[in-house]
Amino acid sequence: MVSATSFIWLTFGQANTPKDRKPVSHVRLSIDAMDGGGISSYTPGVIHISATYLGDYEGDVAREMTGLIYHEMTHVWQWDGNGQAPPGLVSGIADFVRLKSGHGPGNWAGPGKGERWDEGYEVTARFLDYCESLKEGFVGELNRRMRFEYKQNFFKHLLGKSIHELWAEYKNKFKA
Numbered sequence: 069m070v071s072a073t074s075f076i077w078l079t080f081g082q083a084n085t086p087k088d089r090k091p092v093s094h095v096r097l098s099i100d101a102m103d104g105g106g107i108s109s110y111t112p113g114v115i116h117i118s119a120t121y122l123g124d125y126e127g128d129v130a131r132e133m134t135g136l137i138y139h140e141m142t143h144v145w146q147w148d149g150n151g152q153a154p155p156g157l158v159s160g161i162a163d164f165v166r167l168k169s170g171h172g173p174g175n176w177a178g179p180g181k182g183e184r185w186d187e188g189y190e191v192t193a194r195f196l197d198y199c200e201s202l203k204e205g206f207v208g209e210l211n212r213r214m215r216f217e218y219k220q221n222f223f224k225h226l227l228g229k230s231i232h233e234l235w236a237e238y239k240n241k242f243k244a
């Protein structure tokens with residue numbers, strides 16, 4: 069969890085700026101039966117990972133566990149615009165960190181897939197990776213701006229184009 073935290077702070081541009089980070093003193097990891105069939109979740113102070121999911125996982129369990137930790141640790145440290153950010157963007161940022169850390173699973177949707185930029189998880193992660201390719205540090209700056217609020221025009225301010233223009237360009241770039 070320490071390695072994940074260091075990587076997240078680096079990705080968010082917070083490695084040397086503790087004042088920009090969330091004030092989190094500790095995080096506990098709980099591997100247990102999760103009601104509702106979920107895979108993992110974060111509630112303040114606790115990351116939950118499903119023992120059933122891990123037990124049934126067909127593949128490299130250690131790699132998957134590491135990826136889940138990177139995803140959930142991102143939720144520990146990311147800002148969400150005081151709850152205003154689209155949930156798909158919040159989960160997409162967490163999967164962006166997972167992708168950039170090299171812990172994304174091979175069965176994720178490829179670049180250009182998905183119907184909406186804020187669809188969430190790997191679809192949004194791939195879109196954010198495209199945005200990051202346009203401006204290094206984009207995701208970190210987006211996270212900083214979401215400390216107190218969320219506005220869709222953050223994308224235009226940072227990249228010079230609306231979210232809809234960026235999504236159209238992204239989809240066009242990866243047309244089959």
